[in-house]
């Protein structure tokens with residue numbers, strides 16, 4: 001980028017580069033503080049529902065980490081995940097996310113089917129990752145491990161130095177499920193599909209947004225749905241923002257969707273309210289259904 005900028009813009013680029021570096025150092029320090037247990041600087045999980053197109057109800061949720069600063073500001077992962085990955089802090093951060101996600105899932109009991117967490121390639125490459133997941137599960141007798149979904153980003157796998165397939169197989173042997181996140185954005189999507197033991201394809205939102213008015217997107221979605229189904233995998237469409245897209249996906253037979261149309265990610269307390277409403281509706285409809293049958 002510096003080369004393309006030309007001589008007269010070098011100064012500008014130097015300044016632009018300095019800001020992110022300083023931000024990264026600050027972000028690293030904050031993640032460290034939060035993980036050390038500082039009550040004023042925390043890493044709460046927010047939850048976004050995954051909605052079944054068959055029942056119209058919440059099937060599961062994706063846990064998305066946030067940073068809450070002492071000033072009460074909520075920062076998106078964009079501001080600290082990269083720094084955490086580069087410094088290796090993503091390893092303890094990832095364990096925090098997994099444990100916290102399971103705590104919430106246990107609290108929600110029958111009202112929530114599963115929770116998914118994002119796993120960065122840096123975590124997956126760690127020799128301790130599979131034993132860490134195993135030890136978390138070992139502390140939960142009677143817990144169905146398939147209620148945990150680990151999301152692996154397709155593009156990020158390219159840089160991985162470990163045998164990803166082997167690692168995922170070991171995770172699957174623990175009973176957790178694997179989702180391929182942002183599916184379709186990498187340049188070897190079909191290779192991943194062929195070689196990785198995944199359970200769920202999460203179709204990237206670039207194929208989803210506006211699909212109702214775009215025949216090419218609709219065709220790609222049809223093909224991915226068919227392919228996933230043939231391989232015994234389920235599909236979740238990400239980034240559903242419009243009623244027309246939800247309807248098109250439902251008609252196409254996409255089993256589940258996620259996106260602002262249904263809900264943005266919410267703090268746990270707000271997600272709890274949404275879940276109760278969804279569950280009460282479901283219970284009511286269940287009773288209604290039994291009575292009329």
Ligand code: C2E
Pocket residue numbers: 048063064065076077078081090094097117118119120151153181182205238239240241258259260261265
């Ligand atoms: P992701 O896993 O692909 O998560 C989906 C992102 O898309 C979330 O952004 C979510 O808020 C956003 N999104 C959901 N529905 C819509 C929609 O309808 N339209 C649009 N435009 N966006 C939508 P968020 O929460 O900012 O997270 C960004 C990324 O940060 C995640 O992408 C994930 O890669 C990463 N991330 C989040 N939490 C964690 C974590 O605990 N660990 C790791 N390693 N990465 C995480």
Ligand code: MG
Pocket residue numbers: 062118151181
């Ligand atoms: Mg994800």
Ligand code: MG
Pocket residue numbers: 181182202238
């Ligand atoms: Mg995603």
Ligand code: MG
Pocket residue numbers: 182205238
């Ligand atoms: Mg994404």
